[in-house]
Amino acid sequence: MCTEVHAPAIEPVVVVSNERVAEGVSRIVLDAPRTAGAVEPGQFVHLRVSRHADFILRRPFSVHRARDGRIEILYQVVGLGTRALEDAVPDDVMDVIGPLGHGWHVPEGAHRALVVAGGLGAAPMGMLVERLAERGIDVTLAQGAPSAGRLLARELFDSLCSRAIVATDDGSAGLCGFVTVLSAEQLERDRPDMVYVCGPEPMQRIVAGQCASAGVPCQVSLERLMGCGIGACLSCVVITHDGLKRACVDGPVFDAADVVWDTGADPEGGR
Amino acid sequence: MSSVDMRVRIGELELRNPVMTASGTFGSGREYADFFDLGRLGAVVTKGVSLEPWTGNPSPRIVETPSGMLNSIGLQNPGVEAFCAGDLAWLAQQDVPVIVNVVGHRADEYAAVAERLDGESAVDALEVNISCPNVDAGGMAFGTTCPAAAEVVRSVRAVTDKTLIVKLSPNVTDVTEIARAVEAEGADAVSLINTLLGMVIDTRTFRPVLPRGVGGLSGPAVRPVAVRMVWQVAQAIDVPVIGMGGITCPNDAAEFMLAGASAVAVGTANFIDPTTTVGVADGLERFCATRGIERVTDLVGAAWKNQ
Numbered sequence: 001m002c003t004e005v006h007a008p009a010i011e012p013v014v015v016v017s018n019e020r021v022a023e024g025v026s027r028i029v030l031d032a033p034r035t036a037g038a039v040e041p042g043q044f045v046h047l048r049v050s051r052h053a054d055f056i057l058r059r060p061f062s063v064h065r066a067r068d069g070r071i072e073i074l075y076q077v078v079g080l081g082t083r084a085l086e087d088a089v090p091d092d093v094m095d096v097i098g099p100l101g102h103g104w105h106v107p108e109g110a111h112r113a114l115v116v117a118g119g120l121g122a123a124p125m126g127m128l129v130e131r132l133a134e135r136g137i138d139v140t141l142a143q144g145a146p147s148a149g150r151l152l153a154r155e156l157f158d159s160l161c162s163r164a165i166v167a168t169d170d171g172s173a174g175l176c177g178f179v180t181v182l183s184a185e186q187l188e189r190d191r192p193d194m195v196y197v198c199g200p201e202p203m204q205r206i207v208a209g210q211c212a213s214a215g216v217p218c219q220v221s222l223e224r225l226m227g228c229g230i231g232a233c234l235s236c237v238v239i240t241h242d243g244l245k246r247a248c249v250d251g252p253v254f255d256a257a258d259v260v261w262d263t264g265a266d267p268e269g270g271r
Numbered sequence: 272m273s274s275v276d277m278r279v280r281i282g283e284l285e286l287r288n289p290v291m292t293a294s295g296t297f298g299s300g301r302e303y304a305d306f307f308d309l310g311r312l313g314a315v316v317t318k319g320v321s322l323e324p325w326t327g328n329p330s331p332r333i334v335e336t337p338s339g340m341l342n343s344i345g346l347q348n349p350g351v352e353a354f355c356a357g358d359l360a361w362l363a364q365q366d367v368p369v370i371v372n373v374v375g376h377r378a379d380e381y382a383a384v385a386e387r388l389d390g391e392s393a394v395d396a397l398e399v400n401i402s403c404p405n406v407d408a409g410g411m412a413f414g415t416t417c418p419a420a421a422e423v424v425r426s427v428r429a430v431t432d433k434t435l436i437v438k439l440s441p442n443v444t445d446v447t448e449i450a451r452a453v454e455a456e457g458a459d460a461v462s463l464i465n466t467l468l469g470m471v472i473d474t475r476t477f478r479p480v481l482p483r484g485v486g487g488l489s490g491p492a493v494r495p496v497a498v499r500m501v502w503q504v505a506q507a508i509d510v511p512v513i514g515m516g517g518i519t520c521p522n523d524a525a526e527f528m529l530a531g532a533s534a535v536a537v538g539t540a541n542f543i544d545p546t547t548t549v550g551v552a553d554g555l556e557r558f559c560a561t562r563g564i565e566r567v568t569d570l571v572g573a574a575w576k577n578q
Contacts, residue, residue, distance in 0.1 A: 007305045008305055008306075009305075009306070010306070010544070010545070010546065048543065048544075054337045054338045055335055055337075055338075056335070056338060056339065056340070056490055056491065056539070056542075056543055057335050057340060057542060057543065058542070058543065080335075097545065224330065224331075225330070225331045225332070225333055225334070227333050227340070227342070227542045228296075228302070228541065228542040228545070229542075230302045230303070230305070230545060231298060231302040232296065232297055232298035232302040232303065232541070232542075233295070233296060233298075233333075233342075233344070233542060234318075234327065234332070234344050234347050235331075235332045235333040235342065235344065236330075236332075237327070237330060237332070237347070244326060244327070244347065249302075
């Protein structure tokens with residue numbers, strides 16, 4: 001793992017492009033030299049989409065790729081912030097706080113990795129797969145989406161992974177079913193040294209369970225509603241076996257074995 | 272350079288400028304030290320500290336609202352001992368006055384925390400939080416009746432000579448009554464407003480978004496309410512008022528001071544831009560300089576004093 005840690009900073013960024021890349025998903029490319037040079041795989045930026053809207057909070061986004069002084073973000077329109085983001089055009093100016101958070105850990109001596117991505121969970125996997133490939137690690141990617149048209153970053157993954165297999169809910173590409181079927185098969189067949197997971201939390205929980213049974217270490221990138229993004233406000237807590245952690249600074253990547261997945265039993269209110 | 276005298280006095284505390292942080296929005300300052308020198312602030316007000324560790328509320332803990340947000344953090348904190356060993360030890364190394372926000376479920380818990388902190392030289396003042404809307408026992412329950420507010424302040428006043436600030440809730444019929452009650456028990460200053468009680472219901476699930484139903488509304492949306500309450504309280508009591516509620520820029524801070532605040536705090540805006548506090552401090556100095564105002568204290572209450 002890269003040992004140099006870059007302190008987060010506020011950086012003004014300029015929109016380079018903003019376009020649809022899959023059904024319901026767009027990619028915005030931002031000119032952000034400082035952040036692009038400092039960000040590690042799995043880290044995120046806290047983006048201030050607009051200064052003139054009635055929504056005030058920043059939005060956290062994984063950095064999908066970082067190159068040539070630019071960062072790429074994949075996003076789905078889900079609310080006010082992403083709707084405003086969709087309207088951004090080249091030369092618009094925004095700002096990010098970044099790079100933030102604790103990213104993916106690539107252990108020394110790893111030979112074989114399984115990357116499991118569900119839906120927009122492909123976003124933090126771009127930089128990861130690039131890093132794994134750089135390190136000469138054999139990568140199998142298992143990717144799931146509702147339909148073929150919603151599979152993300154296919155070209156990047158196909159070019160860098162030894163195997164890239166897919167599952168779709170409607171069977172329009174690959175296996176008809178959940179990506180967790182693929183992850184179970186691959187864990188059995190490939191015996192990876194490390195599994196990396198991002199996607200809807202129930203899917204992450206299932207893959208984490210599969211890894212625990214198989215005795216393979218597993219990292220998950222968790223999503224939470226965030227306020228400050230820098231560890232102060234305690235909005236984005238994750239329940240772990242070592243107490244409450246903050247997704248923004250202790251994560252978003254966690255060792256799956258540390259996460260208390262059964263969140264039906266939250267701590268009692270106000271105590 | 273500007274010759275504006277930016278110093279203000281709150282109880283025994285002299286601040287280099289009137290801009291502080293609002294409790295709960297700034298951690299203990301460590302997270303913000305990456306972005307600017309904390310020594311440029313009037314004071315750091317820490318997150319709430321209780322006698323024992325509190326785990327806070329279930330997620331989700333925040334929801335965005337028009338020009339604001341609701342929070343239901345629930346005063347998660349590691350307890351006063353861990354606070355002293357960790358965050359306070361770090362803050363003691365910084366060149367900035369430290370005001371510790373104190374919370375409790377009962378009056379004697381507030382007093383126990385205050386007594387523990389009384390022995391810490393790094394603590395310059397205490398802010399007694401009788402206004403958090405996100406806990407079942409204590410918090411706002413103490414800040415909405417005069418006898419309960421008085422009881423907490425009396426019990427804390429009995430164990431410390433440090434400057435005592437009492438943070439007031441806006442969720443009352445007449446905030447000036449509570450302000451008078453805590454002043455009578457020896458509060459050196461009051462701070463207001465804490466968050467306004469609010470709720471957001473998810474129209475897809477038919478349920479409140481926050482697990483406790485209610486949360487505390489903050490951000491620019493609450494500013495006119497806060498300015499009005501500072502205006503009322505500043506004219507009702509003799510001790511200084513620390514004004515807060517939706518401050519995002521120097522002009523907002525000036526507005527609070529004109530309403531009668533001797534100092535101001537920046538809260539939710541720290542989440543939007545972590546450097547908001549220093550921007551407000553520098554801008555407030557420019558605000559005075561360009562108007563030929565020599566002392567920032569000249570702003571205090573000018574909206575009603577000069578009528």
